Structures are given as structure tokens and as C-alpha cells.
Amino acid sequence: MDIKLYYAPITCAMVSYVALTEAGANFETIPLDFRKAEHLDEEYLAINPKHKVPLLTVDGHKISENLAIVTWIDAQFPDSQLLPLNPWDRAQAYSIHGWCSGGIHPYLRQINNPAKVVDVAEVADGIVTNSTAAIYESFTIANDMLDGRDWFFDHFIPADMHFFWCYRRAKQFELDLERFNHCQAHFDRVSERPSVVKVLELEQSVQAKFAS
Numbered sequence: 001m002d003i004k005l006y007y008a009p010i011t012c013a014m015v016s017y018v019a020l021t022e023a024g025a026n027f028e029t030i031p032l033d034f035r036k037a038e039h040l041d042e043e044y045l046a047i048n049p050k051h052k053v054p055l056l057t058v059d060g061h062k063i064s065e066n067l068a069i070v071t072w073i074d075a076q077f078p079d080s081q082l083l084p085l086n087p088w089d090r091a092q093a094y095s096i097h098g099w100c101s102g103g104i105h106p107y108l109r110q111i112n113n114p115a116k117v118v119d120v121a122e123v124a125d126g127i128v129t130n131s132t133a134a135i136y137e138s139f140t141i142a143n144d145m146l147d148g149r150d151w152f153f154d155h156f157i158p159a160d161m162h163f164f165w166c167y168r169r170a171k172q173f174e175l176d177l178e179r180f181n182h183c184q185a186h187f188d189r190v191s192e193r194p195s196v197v198k199v200l201e202l203e204q205s206v207q208a209k210f211a212s
């Protein structure tokens with residue numbers, strides 16, 4: 001099977017990379033340089049008109065969206081137990097992952113680039129303020145969920161990774177995160193997983209290559 005992951009440093013493509021690595025999949029990573037807007041190149045738009053990463057191709061078939069990608073990985077590599085088997089727990093795992101990708105992630109995008117939402121400078125500040133408040137609200141909920149536990153479930157799942165990515169992105173914006181002690185402990189725990197160490201090393205090497 002020919003598995004390719006379109007990836008870019010700093011982005012949530014690391015969620016799919018880690019899921020593939022945790023599952024023991026053999027795959028090729030294709031890095032895109034967002035600073036050079038390679039995701040908007042004709043060549044990539046022909047592959048993914050949504051111009052986003054991650055994108056997974058499997059023998060030429062395409063899957064976008066982390067949630068869909070990890071679902072495929074889980075089905076293809078069942079021994080990895082990437083997602084819980086019990087239907088209730090499985091639904092809860094989707095619920096948390098969907099919340100990270102659809103309920104938290106968009107606010108981070110708005111903080112990063114309010115101009116994508118509004119082209120009036122005075123309004124942009126309000127968007128950052130309100131998005132930051134929404135992030136704090138989500139992290140308060142996550143902090144309670146993570147109180148007294150290592151992962152969102154009884155074992156590490158891709159939702160943990162997507163939350164890690166959200167928290168990491170928030171840290172890069174230098175938000176005031178000190179009160180979210182359980183989120184920080186979760187972040188430290190996730191950082192130590194070999195699959196995550198691997199993707200962070202990849203990020204560094206790809207960034208160095210792009211800079212040279």
C-alpha cells in the first residue's frame with residue numbers, strides 16, 4: 001500500500017502523522033512550505049482544492065480532515081487500537097476530537113490571522129479578543145476533563161494529539177495559560193511519547209531545510 005501524508009510544520013498535520021506512527025504504518029511524508037504558499041500552488045490545488053493539510057493519499061485515493069484520516073488508520077491497522085472499540089467510548093472519542101478540530105481549532109486560526117475573517121482593522125482586534133475568550137472557555141472545560149487523568153480516555157488516542165496541537169498553538173500565541181495546570185501536564189505527557197518526539201524532530205528538520 002502506498003501511503004503519503006501531505007504535511008507542513010506547525011500545522012495540525014502532526015495529528016495524522018502521530019496516528020500513522022502509533023499504528024506502525026509505513027508512509028511517506030511530503031512537506032509543504034506554507035511560508036512559500038506551496039499549499040496554494042497549482043500542483044497542490046490539483047491534489048487538494050481545499051489547500052489544507054493534512055491530506056492522506058492511499059494508492060492515489062485521497063482523505064482530508066484529521067478525523068476522517070484517523071478513522072481510516074484505525075480501521076486499516078486495528079491492532080493499534082487507535083480508537084476505543086466500545087461504541088459508547090468510540091462516540092465519546094469522536095466527540096472530543098470533533099470538538100478540538102471544529103470547536104477549538106477555528107478560534108486559533110482567527111487569533112493567528114483575523115484578516116481572514118474581517119478586513120476592517122478596528123474589528124480585527126475584537127475578533128482576537130473574543131476568540132481568545134473562547135479559547136479560555138474551552139481550556140477551562142478541558143482542564144476539568146483532564147483533572148486526575150493522564151489522557152482524555154484510558155489510553156492515548158488521536159483526540160489527545162489534536163488537543164495537544166491546539167494547546168501548543170495557543171502557547172505559540174503567548175496566551176495566558178498558567179491556570180490550565182492539567183492541560184499543561186497533559187501537554188508534557190504527550191510531548192514525551194516517542195511518536196510525538198519523532199514528529200517534533202521532523203518539524204525541526206523540515207523547518208531547517210526550508211530555511212536553507
Ligand SMILES: N[C@@H](CCC(=O)N[C@@H](CS)C(=O)NCC(=O)O)C(=O)O
Pocket residue numbers: 010011012013039050051052053054064065066067101102
Ligand atoms: N479540520 C481540519 C483542519 C485542517 C486545517 O485547517 N489545516 C490548516 C493548517 S493547521 C491549513 O492547512 N491551512 C491552510 C489553508 O487553509 O490555506 C483537520 O482537522 O484536518
